[in-house]
Amino acid sequence: MTISTPIKPWRPTKRDYSFQIAIVIGSVIAAYLLVTNTGFEGRLPLVIFFGIFSVSALAILAGIRRGKESAKDAIMAGVAYAGVFALLLPVVSILWTVISRGTAAIYGGFFTTDMAQDPFSSPLDEGGIAHALIGTLWLIVIALIISVPLGILTALYLTEIKGPGSALIRFLVQAMSGIPSIVAGLFIYSALISGSGRGFSGFMGALALSILMIPTVARTAEEVLLLVPPDLREAGLALGATQWKTVALVVIPAAKSGLVTAVILGVARIAGETAPLLFTTGGADDTNLNPFDGNMGTIPFYIWKALIDGSPEAASRAWAGIFILMVAVLALFALARFFSRTKKVK
Amino acid sequence: MTIADVERPNPTPAPRILESKPRFSDRVFRAIVGLGGFSSLIILGLIAGYLFFRGFSILRREGLSFITSYEWVSSINTDGTLGSDPSTYGVGAMLIGTLVTAAIALVIGVPVSVFAALYLTFFAPQRIKRALITVVDLMAAFPSILFGLWGLYVLMEPGMYVAELLNKYLGWIPLFAVPVPVFLRSPFIAGLVLAVMIIPIVTAISREIFSQTPLDRIQAAYALGATKWAMIKNVAFPYSYSGVVGGAMLGLGRAMGETVAVFTVLNILYQANFQILLGAGGNLASHIILKFGEASEDEIKALMASGFVLFLMTLAVNMIANFIVSKTGRRGR
Incomplete structure (x- = not known):
């Protein structure tokens, strides 16, 4: 007995593919000729003209074969592809720039020395980022101690207790995630530092x-x-457990890996924040192990200082700082993906 | 053996007393969780309260002109004493700068985000889609100083190229006019950087909203012979219009409050600048950073008041945006 293979008339045929390939090659050549023979220069106009040519050629082809609506469809599909291209272009450019410029200032002693003896414009084989690494780690640890309990308690209030004002709190938490980071820094400065006699600290x-x-x-x-x-x-409650025991022994263990993801994303959110630190930490150049007293350097503040300095060596240092931040954020993201992939709510 | 021989249990057992009163441990648990749950309310209240309290004397002295005036003069002598001229603080110019840069960011960033979201929802194969969603999430987690540095060292050159083209061909529009040919560090380029910064959040929200388009309506459109674009235009857009507007407003809130990236890219000058290609301008947040370093006590208060204004503005924009998004989508972001 033979099983007949289903016909899929909507599938593009070999002829369609060859048309598309011809259009792409033709557009590349046309764009290249146009850019080299006119006043435009650089790669960006090349890409833009390639996009315009290929999309209009595909649209004309679709219009001839299937009419006006199909031509419109081809144009808008081209625009959607252009949208994704415009989204990816900055990401690729940012990653490429950070990798290509970020490693110049990194040398053997970069992670073990601080900037106490060296100005930011000193040669690249002097000084390092140890003080900033220590500061950033301290800040993250303290922020974790404060905000993980509060964040998870807020989530528990919204999902387990569903008490009065849940809707309001959900609304406020959303609004709070949009407040500018500089406002957070200004608030801490105005409430705890300004006029209190306390100085900057980690x-x-x-x-x-x-x-x-x-x-x-x-x-x-x-x-x-x-x-x-x-x-x-319900199973937990039916077995006679109190709500507290149900949450502690059933709900939280079931959601453990997801909660870890939440914490990791929180750390990724704050690891590179710069603006609030400018008002609160003071940004020291020497190593300060005590987060409760005295100025403390952090990686974002290190980048900031290097940026303000303006010399080429300082620029290299800024990119090195960014490189380290970026590696940290990428690692945190990989961790978060790892935890959310193993997430199985049993 | 007959039925009567079986000993029957007591026909009416004493009814069990049902209690709905939570146990002591549960009451403690609820109290602690409730306290934690209201922490965000308390924090927001404290922020508003403290910034208002610190900036109150300036707000009262300046009145409405704090928002409308274009003058920020701090008269401080070199020895730190107050000068003879009275200081006057008004953030009007920086408010305009905030709106101008945020508007540029929206004009560039929102179309890109919406079409990228359309691609992600309706065009992309499953595997590419998942990879791209990760990329968008990652982009949202890039620190803002990274965008600033990238804008300063990488985006500046192509940005100036585009700015010169705009000025050359559209210079007759006042918006694109440039009195002095200085294209470096203009609000236009700051707006470009902000556009890149808001793309992830607007894309993420738009994608979420688009993906909630009812499948039966999509299939009905296809069954009636609609092309993909006709389906998007007539089914997806009407369904998700207001949600996308909400997402764009969330992007607006981000763009208005951005500090470090704008400070890095823009040439901060205290003036109301509508000529977006000219290299001068600022926004409220970057102005606060700029003045904070050498501010006197009086000026610090004025900066607190500026922070209060910024806080209220972004909070209002965010709240409206979240309201719109949650009305449309299942849950807002």
Whole structure:
């Protein structure tokens, strides 16, 4: 017995493919000729003309074969592809720039020395980022201690207790995640530093970062907790557990990997924040191990100082700082993906 | 053995007392969670309260002109004492700068985001789609100083090229006129950087909204012979219009509050600049950073008041945006 293969008339045929390939090659050549023979220069006009030529050729072809509506469809599909291209272009450019410029200032002692003895314009084999690494780690640890409990408690309030004002709190948490980071820094400065006799310190910076971290943790945690099936909670309660025991022994273990993801995304959110630190940490150049007293350097502040300095060596240092931040953010993202992939709500 | 021999249990057992009063441990649990749950409310209240409280004397002295005036004069002598001329603070010029740069960001960023979201929802194969969503999420997590540095060292040159073209061919429009040919560090380029910064969030929200278009309506459109674009225009757009507007407003909120990237890219000058290609301007947040370093006590108060204005503006924009998005979508962002 033979099974007849289904016919798929909507599939593009070999003829369609050859048309498309011909159009792409033709557009590349036409764009190249146009750019080399006129006043335009650089790669960007080449890409833009290639896009215009290929999309209009495809549209004309579709119009001849299937009419006006099809031509419109081809044009808008081309525009959608252009949208994705415009989205990817900056990402690729940013990654490429950071990788190509970021490694110039990194040498053996970069991670073990600080900038106490060297100005930012000193040669690249002097000084380092140790003080900033320590500062950033301290800030992240303190911000974690403050905002993880608050964020997860907020999420629990929204999903487990569903108490009065849940809608308002959900609304406020969303609004809070959009407040500019500079406002968080200004707030800590005005409330705790200005006029109080206390100076800048790492702890103040961590407080400002916590304000930015709480909404990220709370929102991601809420989404994760909502994924825990209600059957589990009901089963826990039916077995006679109190709500507290149900949450602690059933709901949270079920959502554990998702909660870890929430925390990681929170850290990724604050790791590179610069503006609030300018008002709160003071940005020291020497190593300060005590986050509660004295100015503290951080990686974003290091980049900021290098940027303000303006010399070519300082620019290299700024890119090196960015490189380290970027590696950290990428690593955090990979971690978050890892945890959310193993997430299985049983 | 007959039925009567079986000993029957007591026909009416004493009814069990049902209690709905939570146990002590649960009451403690609820109290703690409730306290944590209201932390965001408390923090927002404290922010508004403290910034208002610190900036109150300036706000009262300047009145409405704090928002409308174009003058920011801090008269401080070199020895730190107050000068003879009274200081006057008004953030009008920077408010205009904030709106101008944010508007440029929206004009460039929103179409890109919407079409990218359309591609992600209706065109992309499953595997490419998942990869691209990760890229968008990653882009949203890039620190703003990275965008600033990239804008300064990489985007500046092509940005100036485009600016010169705009000025050459559209210079007769006042918006694109340039009195002095200085294209470096203009609001236009700052707007470009902001556009790149808001693309991830607007794309993410638009994609979420588009993907909620009811499948039966999409298939009905196809069954009636619609092309993909006809389906998008007549089914997806009407369904998700307001959600996309909400997403764009969230982007607006981000663009208005951005500090470091604008400070890095833009040549901050205190003037109301509508000529977007000219290299001068600023926004409220970058102005605060700029003045903070050498500000006197009086000026710090004025900066707090500026922070209060910025806070209120972005909070209002965000709240409206979230309201619109959550009305359309299942949940806002």
